[in-house]
Amino acid sequence: MDNKTKAIDTPFRHADAYGSLSMPVYHTCAFEFDTAQQMSEVFSGRVLEPDYSRTMNPTVTYFEDKVTAITGAQTTIAFNSGMAAISNTLLATASSGQNIITSRHLFGNTYALLSKSFARLGIEARFVDLTDIEATAKSIDDNTACIYLEIVTNPQLEVADLKALSTLAHSHNIPLIADSTILPFTEFSGKALGIDIEVVSSTKYLSGGATSLGGLSIHYGSFPDITKTMMTEMLFNFGAYMTPHAAYMQSIGLETLHARYKVQSSNALTIATSLAQNTHVLKVGYLGLSSNQYHTLAREQFGPTAGAMVTFDLDSQEQCFRFIDNLRLIRRATNLFDNRSLAIHPYSTIFVNFSPEEKAKMDVLPTTIRLSIGLEDPTDILADIEQALEKI
Numbered sequence: 001m002d003n004k005t006k007a008i009d010t011p012f013r014h015a016d017a018y019g020s021l022s023m024p025v026y027h028t029c030a031f032e033f034d035t036a037q038q039m040s041e042v043f044s045g046r047v048l049e050p051d052y053s054r055t056m057n058p059t060v061t062y063f064e065d066k067v068t069a070i071t072g073a074q075t076t077i078a079f080n081s082g083m084a085a086i087s088n089t090l091l092a093t094a095s096s097g098q099n100i101i102t103s104r105h106l107f108g109n110t111y112a113l114l115s116k117s118f119a120r121l122g123i124e125a126r127f128v129d130l131t132d133i134e135a136t137a138k139s140i141d142d143n144t145a146c147i148y149l150e151i152v153t154n155p156q157l158e159v160a161d162l163k164a165l166s167t168l169a170h171s172h173n174i175p176l177i178a179d180s181t182i183l184p185f186t187e188f189s190g191k192a193l194g195i196d197i198e199v200v201s202s203t204k205y206l207s208g209g210a211t212s213l214g215g216l217s218i219h220y221g222s223f224p225d226i227t228k229t230m231m232t233e234m235l236f237n238f239g240a241y242m243t244p245h246a247a248y249m250q251s252i253g254l255e256t257l258h259a260r261y262k263v264q265s266s267n268a269l270t271i272a273t274s275l276a277q278n279t280h281v282l283k284v285g286y287l288g289l290s291s292n293q294y295h296t297l298a299r300e301q302f303g304p305t306a307g308a309m310v311t312f313d314l315d316s317q318e319q320c321f322r323f324i325d326n327l328r329l330i331r332r333a334t335n336l337f338d339n340r341s342l343a344i345h346p347y348s349t350i351f352v353n354f355s356p357e358e359k360a361k362m363d364v365l366p367t368t369i370r371l372s373i374g375l376e377d378p379t380d381i382l383a384d385i386e387q388a389l390e391k392i
């Protein structure tokens, strides 16, 4: 069955009493049992049924089942934000005294999680160039817990060779864990690329209209101990499971993802192509442009569409601010892959709490603007960009 169909027609685990077409929102904390024996079976984990919504809820399970069907995963666990999915997955993987191999090209909060929060717990982050397989291999030792990366980094748009990293990780018996927020898992097979666990901020493409925060930890079954720790330890003890209302909205968002993604990617390509020809613009970052250094590798790994994130560089931070201040249609906001187009200056916002030296190491530049291209007519988006560029 095609992913578009699975996004809509994945069956419920139990028939709905009223024949509801969409999965109802089970807004309840606890579930009742007929007998003490049944209750004990569920609490012991021998029977998988919900007892308490901190660890299982039918609306969330349905959302997880859709993601599992689409990705071909073995288990999907939904969290109440992308950061919750990332922190819980990595905490289930690495213990004090171990290290995580990763890159400096990371989402701002993930970088801070690894460099600050995990450092306090005695988990070391080793920042290497993951596009250099030899350098990555040298950084691995007996205490390495995993290799962690973003399949397309935000905002640098770097793409590493996932199969090579997967082979390397597996030769050390450690998992390759990848954040696939920037290109949706409906478009490519993380499993075929050798990813063991995918983490996703479902706040972005899945929720669509930016209705709700959410995160996913998608397990392909190759590291069952981690999966088990997450199901039996993380959900219970850390308590960051997705809420039923968010799962309801994101499940509906997932149904239309394919259609939205197609239009947003096509709009983004139009905008990136036009920006590349604009004399005010020094540089454009978009994987769909054949001039992009990662264009071929991205196509091989993720298919022909390149998503809705576009970056471009102007002369100075002052020019970037003037551009943003003069926008009339595109919204001045963080977030990605909303139905509406958004603009942000990552250097002074998402990365504002890092020192200039740290930002230089992360390749986060004061001259870069990040756009998330929405579903508006591309002519209107372009007209807004062009009039704002005239005023810089």
Ligand SMILES: *Cc1c(COP(=O)(O)O)cnc(C)c1O
Pocket (backbone or CB within 6 Å): 081, 082, 083, 084, 107, 110, 150, 154, 179, 181, 182, 201, 202, 203, 204, 213, 214, 215, 336
């Ligand atoms: C937004 C984002 C996150 C964090 O997700 P939240 O849902 O905001 O917690 C993690 N990784 C990437 C690549 C993101 O863009």
